[in-house]
Amino acid sequence: MTPAALRDHLADPAHGLRGRLTPGADLAKITWFRTGGAADLLFQPADEADLAAFLAALPDDVPLTVVGIGSNLLIRDGGVGGVVLRLPAKGFGEVEALGDGRIRAGAAASDKRVAAVALEAGLGGFHFLHGIPGSVGGAIRMNGGANGVETADRLVEARALDRAGRVHVLSKAEMGYSYRHADAPDDLIFVSALFEGPPADPESIRAAMAEVQHHRETVQPVREKTGGSTFKNPPGTSAWKEIDRAGCRGLRIGDAEMSALHCNFMINAGAASAFDLEALGETVRRRVFETAGILLEWEIKRLGRFTEGAAVEPFAP
Template identity: 80%
Template sequence: MEADLLAHLSDPARGLRGKLTPNADLAKVTWFRTGGPADLLFQPADEEDLARFLALLPEEVPLTVVGIGSNLLVRDGGVEGVVVRLATKGFGEVAAFGGERIQAGAAASDKRLAAVALEAGLGGFHFLHGIPGSVGGAIRMNGGANGVETADRLVEARALDRSGAVHTLSRAEMGFTYRHAEAPEELIFVSALFEGPQTDPAAIRQAMAEVEHHRETTQPVREKTGGSTFKNPPGTSAWREVDRAGCRGFAVGDAEMSAMHCNFMINRGTATGHDLEALGEEVRRRVFQSSGILLEWEIRRIGRFVPGREVEGFRP
């Protein structure tokens, strides 16, 4: 099927301008540097190209969208069907306008959005300076830190559905909750409109410096990691419960819960997707035994297990 699909989509008559790569190595695009290949990877040239591709893609072909790979665990068996990855060239522009608003492409980094907000003197974006992700990911998971969330700044988001049709969702229509948006999973976010109050740039700079200092001194930012592994449970912090369960520095193979920040998994060198997911599920089990709290994954896990190397999700 993959060969037929590639031939179908690669036909010049189809008019696609983006890059199609069969058997694409996804380990290269994830911060963990692990995982199997995508059956087919498509990197669209721009929104029009993506819409054309979606209209051409048969409905029965599985479709997965990935960002810059900072909060992503790809399983070792790879990802079935098509993986779409938006590039900064076609989806990375960020521009301030209208006094208090910023338009940002989904592939723009959170850090770039924070920088443009600083240039425009718009407050409330400093938290993004410390999140190693993209605007699309921030929208999809209501990314946040330091007491501020994407939901606090978003005006509306623009997305394409599986057929390539355009949808514009208001903040209310996004259905934001903690680290989650209720927007349909089939939607591919391509850009978003944000707003923030006019603020003294010196105050913004100070807030961003504090975010940077906190990140540099408390998180393993120079390791192969995926950021926060688990969502914070109500009334406590995930790292605190992981620590109480004795899992700081706990390892499975070359996958380890960081001794520096024990809600961060790190790949010490040769960890596989299996090692990382098995570590996370064992930590969930130990935390539940320790405190009765069932941690929820914050890291997104996609793809197939290698037969015989499945990881069973912990259930009390």
Template identity: 70%
Template sequence: MTTGAALLERLGDLAGTVRGRLTPDAPMDAITWFRAGGAADLLFQPADEEDLSAFLKGLPLDVPVTVVGIGSNLLVREGGIRGVVVRLSAKGFGSVEAIGANRLRAGAATPDKRVAAAALEAGLGGFHFYHGIPGAIGGALRMNAGANGVETRERVVSVRALDRQGNAHEFSNADMGYAYRHSSAAPDLIFVGAEFEGYPEDREAVKAAMDAVQTHRETVQPIREKTGGSTFKNPEGTSAWKEVDKAGCRGLMIGGAQMSPMHCNFMINTGSATGYDLEFLGETVRARVLENSGIRLEWEIKRIGDFKPGREVQPYLGQLL
């Protein structure tokens, strides 16, 4: 019996009461934009918030829970993910609507681009940056996603989340503890939706701002490749891509993984890269940047799961000290 099948059997009656989908031994390479990575023991796609809450309340507390979004900023290691992976469904968590003057409500599985489109329809400014972020609102809330000089924290009014026990919580903007590509929200929280506030703006101006974002992406980013977006956070006072470039890592390849020649802070799967190749390349780049400029690049891409035995990747930074 596989690990996933054993976990599903352990859930007993709980597995039969959920309305969402439970998939044992789910291949994560089908979800991540890198198209690489091992399997999740059990993938749960809840039908809606009530379904997710009931599942969490009944799930034994010793079973780990990992949340993933649409897989755009995610690297899954070859050994796979233990426990349950929760992926919110578009049907249950993917809606966005105007809820009054200058405000939008969006589910956590709503693509960022769809929120930008809803803001355009409502004549709201301040959301154009979401048009250029290839992710969903849940990830944007967790990491304070931003682009083109605007960040999620500038638009958030309140956030709704479930904790590991399935209890609902509401958080204000201040409660989220936002900083650059960071929130201080507890790691076990599962964001299910949020309210945002923009400002009235002429639709033509909103459309022009969105078009500018799209043009910039198509011009400087490898958006048609298998990529996870920006690999490293920008260090204070400089840009990650500049430091990667100065360290001679533009176009650098390990296995099927490559730092994009077009934008060298984008890591791409050229067709055959494994999770090991991708993480090994990233740590190699971090080591070379540290050696070249003394800057410790921090991963922006979220790396999860277990290493495959014999295929562990050590942080190269420690080896240089």
């Protein structure tokens, strides 16, 4: 089905969709790297019921790609085929303290907002979210974490829809969490999560959040066009240490650069293409392997198509 035919199919009033369908949406505008191609079709549902109706109407053979706020995402220069799904804050961004130490948050809510609501409710253990520039959906899917705490430490259950629009509620055990990873089926689209934390003194929570913020602003290039941590920490060491030992601090390909401030942060220092950024990452992986025998694993998600003649081959020892 062509993009135009797919748009017409989904826009048929019989499906009753209330969300926004945007053909040829420029995805560079929604990624923190500010680079990459367009989506054949972008859909932003009005709410969970609208998302379920969309999924029921979407043909089985059409690729579906889910993105969040774009903070840990590299869209390739050729764009993304099929439909890109992005849950908007209106409809999926509510955060509510429920009492009994629990918080319910929509998948489009920012991690920082969850930390703020936890502070207001006097709940500890959420301070780490104050320093993660992402959304709840991404944290659920990737077991986001910082400062020695992970999403798995706070999650009770996650609510999701499958490709047919059916609802699934997964317990923390069913998520199959490990370091920066979940074993939940790839086709599940998370719409909300239930968290819990212990009572804590608001001043101690506020101090922990301030420490997280100070650390982030001091050692990370937060004012640059970046995607956060580029690579996962290998067992027994830190990615940045191995990148530094391999001589890759400040390494550049075009306007793509491994930050001199924190060399596990890749930045778009000007007009870097997605090709430049991904090629830089694979160059770093090769050099670290040659130096230390460690094969770094990407933490940044790379999605979409390469442009003709400009594919990046993943480094393989």
